[in-house]
Amino acid sequence: xxxxxxxxxxxxxxxxxxxxxxxxxxxxxxxxxxxxxxxxxxxxxxxxxxxxxxxxxxxxxxxxxxxxxxxxxxxxxxxxxxxxxxxxxxxxxxxxxxxxxxxxxxxxxxxxxxxxxxxxxxxxxxxxxxxxxxxxxxxxxxxxxxxxxxxxxxxxxxxxxxxxxxxxxxxxxxxxxxxxxxxxxxxxxxxxxxxxxxxxxxxxxxxxxxxxxxxxxxxxxxxxxxxxxxxxxxxxxxxxxxxxxxxxxxxxxxxxxxxxxxxxxxxxxxxxxxxxxxxxxxxxxxxxxxxxxxxxxxx
Amino acid sequence: xxxxxxxxxxxxxxxxxxxxxxxxxxxxxxxxxxxxxxxxxxxxxxxxxxxxxxxxxxxxxxxxxxxxxxxxxxxxxxxxxxxxxxxxxxxxxxxxxxxxxxxxxxxxxxxxxxxxxxxxxxxxxxxxxxxxxxxxxxxxxxxxxxxxxxxxxxxxxxxxxxxxxxxxxxxxxxxxxxxxxxxxxxxxxxxxxxxxxxxxxxxxxxxxxxxxxxxxxxxxxxxxxxxxxxxxxxxxxxxxxxxxxxxxxxxxxxxxxxxxxxxxxxxxxxxxxxxxxxxxxxxxxxxxxxx
Numbered sequence: 001x002x003x004x005x006x007x008x009x010x011x012x013x014x015x016x017x018x019x020x021x022x023x024x025x026x027x028x029x030x031x032x033x034x035x036x037x038x039x040x041x042x043x044x045x046x047x048x049x050x051x052x053x054x055x056x057x058x059x060x061x062x063x064x065x066x067x068x069x070x071x072x073x074x075x076x077x078x079x080x081x082x083x084x085x086x087x088x089x090x091x092x093x094x095x096x097x098x099x100x101x102x103x104x105x106x107x108x109x110x111x112x113x114x115x116x117x118x119x120x121x122x123x124x125x126x127x128x129x130x131x132x133x134x135x136x137x138x139x140x141x142x143x144x145x146x147x148x149x150x151x152x153x154x155x156x157x158x159x160x161x162x163x164x165x166x167x168x169x170x171x172x173x174x175x176x177x178x179x180x181x182x183x184x185x186x187x188x189x190x191x192x193x194x195x196x197x198x199x200x201x202x203x204x205x206x207x208x209x210x211x212x213x214x215x216x217x218x219x220x221x222x223x224x225x226x227x228x229x230x231x232x233x234x235x236x237x238x239x240x241x242x243x244x245x246x247x248x249x250x251x252x253x254x255x256x257x258x259x260x261x262x263x264x265x266x267x268x269x270x271x272x273x274x275x276x277x278x279x280x281x282x283x284x285x286x287x288x289x290x291x292x293x294x295x296x297x298x299x
Numbered sequence: 300x301x302x303x304x305x306x307x308x309x310x311x312x313x314x315x316x317x318x319x320x321x322x323x324x325x326x327x328x329x330x331x332x333x334x335x336x337x338x339x340x341x342x343x344x345x346x347x348x349x350x351x352x353x354x355x356x357x358x359x360x361x362x363x364x365x366x367x368x369x370x371x372x373x374x375x376x377x378x379x380x381x382x383x384x385x386x387x388x389x390x391x392x393x394x395x396x397x398x399x400x401x402x403x404x405x406x407x408x409x410x411x412x413x414x415x416x417x418x419x420x421x422x423x424x425x426x427x428x429x430x431x432x433x434x435x436x437x438x439x440x441x442x443x444x445x446x447x448x449x450x451x452x453x454x455x456x457x458x459x460x461x462x463x464x465x466x467x468x469x470x471x472x473x474x475x476x477x478x479x480x481x482x483x484x485x486x487x488x489x490x491x492x493x494x495x496x497x498x499x500x501x502x503x504x505x506x507x508x509x510x511x512x513x514x515x516x517x518x519x520x521x522x523x524x525x526x527x528x529x530x531x532x533x534x535x536x537x538x539x540x541x542x543x544x545x546x547x548x549x550x551x552x553x554x555x556x557x558x559x560x561x562x563x564x565x566x567x568x569x570x571x572x573x574x575x576x577x578x579x580x581x582x583x584x585x586x587x588x589x590x
């Protein structure tokens with residue numbers, strides 16, 4: 001009976017998710033191109049050529065570093081803003097429910113619409129951000145937020161991060177902080193008020209109450225959020241593809257896979273890169289879980 | 300005394316910072332969408348002449364952008380009506396099919412004991428650890444080979460597989476909260492398992508099913524990568540997301556017209572979100588506070 005009820009789901013997940021993953025592994029070891037697709041079987045001549053080609057090709061390591069920077073800073077940004085927002089909206093006030101709902105809009109809005117309006121707002125010719133940047137903030141020139149490969153320098157030291165990469169990281173923070181905010185708010189509501197009241201009586205200041213009472217309670221939630229957000233940001237394709245198309249120092253591996261698949265029609269190399277991406281992610285997440293102990297599962 | 304002073308300073312500081320932060324966050328979250336709506340009503344030359352305008356000037360509101368974006372390509376528009384139809388077909392199809400598949404599945408995982416029950420959720424979730432772009436490659440190859448790439452139904456099947464795990468997870472959480480004793484009572488009254496499920500548990504789970512349906516609808520409506528890979532070659536099959544992204548690359552279509560398209564893409568989602576916000580937030584974070 002149980003099998004009967006679960007079988008439709010199992011079937012569709014198996015055919016549309018599990019089999020494709022296995023097939024990607026097979027494709028990664030074959031010489032498959034869009035052009036010779038119709039003549040390639042599921043089983044073909046297997047070789048490691050794709051992996052050698054991909055791993056030694058110029059730009060792959062660069063894309064990997066960009067992916068790492070993007071996901072680490074994007075995750076940090078999203079969770080950081082999420083904590084600040086949850087704290088700011090913690091004490092009740094009139095209309096708090098509505099404000100909380102508004103905070104979630106960047107996350108639920110369609111990614112294509114969100115990227116389009118930001119692209120327009122950041123446009124160097126008629127974008128509203130550059131207009132006020134040059135007239136009010138005294139910028140010398142409009143900033144090409146999404147097409148400038150100029151490295152950002154901190155204290156005179158040039159970093160790997162280009163202006164565009166910084167922009168897409170901030171966009172990721174804008175779009176994903178609501179997710180962190182939602183979970184942190186839910187967790188905060190479960191913290192017993194008596195704890196903080198007792199601490200207040202003992203003379204703890206607001207920042208001390210956060211540091212010693214609230215934060216320790218949030219840590220497990222923050223750990224889970226970090227893993228989830230990191231995985232999703234690491235695999236993210238839509239945002240960067242839509243904002244910059246992967247240009248000017250923002251080419252992450254997912255966008256590179258798409259480029260190999262569609263523009264070069266090199267299916268084998270695309271599959272090999274996607275597998276390398278998944279393998280690196282698996283190693284990173286395992287290392288994280290080992291380092292910070294077994295965090296509780298989401299389910 | 301110094302502790303008291305620090306306490307006072309901090310209280311005052313946070314007392315000032317808090318409203319500032321709230322206003323700042325609200326502006327950051329809402330302004331892009333306000334600006335989207337605002338630009339969609341402005342003529343393009345007005346935007347180019349005065350890019351700093353933040354609210355409508357007298358007599359400047361222009362509805363022709365919506366006419367142009369919705370009208371079919373034959374009558375000189377951008378054909379968004381067809382895109383809306385495609386998006387609706389795909390989203391509704393995904394909702395119906397995924398509920399048909401996931402309700403029995405979630406029920407089984409929640410209620411019935413069978414070998415591998417615990418592992419099955421782990422497998423479902425673990426599978427979603429893989430990047431979408433990795434799945435996209437073989438699915439692209441597969442649907443090209445069987446000649447189904449470019450069909451809306453092919454896309455629906457892919458979407459159902461994509462949302463299956465989260466659907467089962469949400470529904471199972473809800474089934475877990477319905478006491479099994481209700482069904483047991485029905486069984487004593489002579490109901491079979493299926494009857495008990497249909498007549499007792501399903502009606503009780505309706506709120507969860509409804510919010511889940513909305514959630515899946517929003518995912519399918521917003522989805523971009525698979526729509527891009529599957530449908531890009533045939534304009535008459537484009538979804539709203541795909542249409543907007545494709546047309547935004549061309550210089551021939553004015554930005555303000557596309558902004559009207561962006562509003563059309565966003566409004567259904569925002570409306571659904573505010574209708575269902577309470578259930579959705581609760582459903583997604585259920586179990587989070589156990590942590």
